[in-house]
Amino acid sequence: MRIQWIQSTANQPWTTQTLPPAGEGEAPASARLRIGGPVGQPILGFGGCFNELGWIALQKAPEVERRTVMAALFDPEKGCAFNYCRLPIGANDYAAEWYSHNEHDGDFAMERFSIERDRRYLLPYIRESLAYCPEMTLFASPWSPPTWMKFPKAYNRGTLIQTPDNLRAYALYFRKFVEACAVEGVQIAAVHVQNEPNSDQKFPSCVWTPPQMRDFIRDYLSPEFESAGLPCQIWLGTIERGIDHYGAREGYKDWAGFILDDEKVRGIVKGVGYQWAGKGAVQRTHLAYPELPIVQTENECCDGTNSWYQAHYVFDLIWHYLQNGVSAYVYWNMVLEPGGASTWGWNQNAMITIDPATGRAIYNPEFYLMRHFSAYVRRGARRLELAGNWCVNAVGFVNPGGETVAVIQNAATTERTLRLTLADGADYVLTLAPESFHTLILHSEA
Structure with a gap:
C-alpha cells in the first residue's frame, strides 16, 4: 500500500x-x-460559479499570473481539477451591472435575444477554463427573467407574470440561451429554472411557487427543448430552502416532493439542486428519490474575511451535503478582489483574491479546503x-x-x-x- x-x-x-x-x-x-x-x-464533480466580477478581477493580474490562477482552479493534474461549474443566465449579484438577454418589451418571439454582453466577461472566463478541462459539465440558471416579464418591472424582487404568452416566451428564452452558448463553443449540460425561487431579494431575483415551477417545466420548458431537439437537461433548482413551513398550508411544505409528485414532471426532471438553507431538505429528497442526482449549487459565502475558521465551517457544509447524498459540490465566487463586495453591498469570500494594486493572487483558506476534495476525488468516485x-x-x-x-x-x-x-x-x-x-x-x- x-x-x-x-x-x-x-x-x-x-x-x-x-x-x-x-x-x-x-x-x-x-x-x-x-x-x-x-x-x-457516484460523484459528478466539484467546481465554482463563473461570475462577471471574477473575470474583471482576473484582468487586473498580469497574464502569467492569470494563467497560474486558472491552472490552480482547473488543471486536472496540478490544480483543483474543477469539472462541474455554474454560470448565470443574465445578471446575478456578482455581475458588474444588472442585465438580461432581451430587454425589448413584448418581444415574445425573442427576435432580439442576444448574449453579446457575455462575450465580454463570462464566455472568455469559461473558454479559458475549458482549455484545462474540456470535459467540463456546465449548468446554468437565471436570477431574473427580463424585466418586462415581471411585476414589478425590475431585476430585483418581484415575480414572473404567469400568462401563457410570457411562459412560452420565457421557455424560448432558455432555449435561445443554450443554443447561443453552443455556437460559442460552450455546451450547457443542464438548466435550473430559477436561482432561489423562494426569496424576494435586493439583487436580481424572481419568486416562484412550486405549482408555478411544476407547470412551467411540464407545459412550457420541456416541450420547447423537446421541439428543438436540445440535449440540455432540465433540473429542479436552485432551491434555497426546500422545506417551506408556510407553504404547508398550500400543500407544498416539501418543494421538491410537491413538484416531483407530478408523474410527467418526474419523467422530465433529471436532478435537483440545493443551496444554503436547502441543506435541510437534501436527505429527505435523496431518500425519496435515490435514483435522482442532487447537487449543491452554491457554497455559503461568509463575509469576505476569508478566515481559516470559516474554512472549517465550509468543511462541515461539504461533509453534510456529501453524507446526505449530494453528487457535486459547487463553490460560489472562485475569484474576487479584496473584500469581495457584491453589487448590492454584501462582502463575500472567494477562493482566490486578486490584489488590484499589484496584480498578485492570494490563495485563501477555502481554496485549499476545496482542493483537498476536488484534486483527488474523481468523477465517478463512490462515497x-x-x-x-x-x-x-x-x-x-x-x-x-x-x-x-x-x-x-x-x-x-x-x-x-x-x-x-x-x-x-x-x-x-x-x-x-x-x-x-x-x-x-x-x-x-x-
Whole structure:
C-alpha cells in the first residue's frame, strides 16, 4: 500500500507528510476511523460559479499570473481539477451591472435575444477554463427573467407574470440561451429554472411557487427543448430552502416532493439542486428519490474575511451535503478582489483574491479546503462507509481507478492522534495538527 498524505494548516497549507508504517504506535480509543466499502452516490464533480466580477478581477493580474490562477482552479493534474461549474443566465449579484438577454418589451418571439454582453466577461472566463478541462459539465440558471416579464418591472424582487404568452416566451428564452452558448463553443449540460425561487431579494431575483415551477417545466420548458431537439437537461433548482413551513398550508411544505409528485414532471426532471438553507431538505429528497442526482449549487459565502475558521465551517457544509447524498459540490465566487463586495453591498469570500494594486493572487483558506476534495476525488468516485467517532470529521471515496481517498478535518485547537483502520484491516496512526485539513490517497500496489 502506497499512501500520499497532504496536510493544510492556517500557517502551512498544502504540505506533504510522511505516514508511519502500518501497525506502529498506539492511538487513543477516542480517536478512531475505520474505512469500509462503497455505500454512497457516484460523484459528478466539484467546481465554482463563473461570475462577471471574477473575470474583471482576473484582468487586473498580469497574464502569467492569470494563467497560474486558472491552472490552480482547473488543471486536472496540478490544480483543483474543477469539472462541474455554474454560470448565470443574465445578471446575478456578482455581475458588474444588472442585465438580461432581451430587454425589448413584448418581444415574445425573442427576435432580439442576444448574449453579446457575455462575450465580454463570462464566455472568455469559461473558454479559458475549458482549455484545462474540456470535459467540463456546465449548468446554468437565471436570477431574473427580463424585466418586462415581471411585476414589478425590475431585476430585483418581484415575480414572473404567469400568462401563457410570457411562459412560452420565457421557455424560448432558455432555449435561445443554450443554443447561443453552443455556437460559442460552450455546451450547457443542464438548466435550473430559477436561482432561489423562494426569496424576494435586493439583487436580481424572481419568486416562484412550486405549482408555478411544476407547470412551467411540464407545459412550457420541456416541450420547447423537446421541439428543438436540445440535449440540455432540465433540473429542479436552485432551491434555497426546500422545506417551506408556510407553504404547508398550500400543500407544498416539501418543494421538491410537491413538484416531483407530478408523474410527467418526474419523467422530465433529471436532478435537483440545493443551496444554503436547502441543506435541510437534501436527505429527505435523496431518500425519496435515490435514483435522482442532487447537487449543491452554491457554497455559503461568509463575509469576505476569508478566515481559516470559516474554512472549517465550509468543511462541515461539504461533509453534510456529501453524507446526505449530494453528487457535486459547487463553490460560489472562485475569484474576487479584496473584500469581495457584491453589487448590492454584501462582502463575500472567494477562493482566490486578486490584489488590484499589484496584480498578485492570494490563495485563501477555502481554496485549499476545496482542493483537498476536488484534486483527488474523481468523477465517478463512490462515497465509502466510515465508522468510528472520527467519521463525523471525515468523508471517504473510492475512485474509478481504485484509489481510496479520505478527507479528514481536525477542528480542535489541539493536536489529535488518529488510528485509521483500512478495509483490509491495516492500521495507521496519524498525528493531526490543530485546526487542520488532510487528504489521504491510498494506492494499492500491484
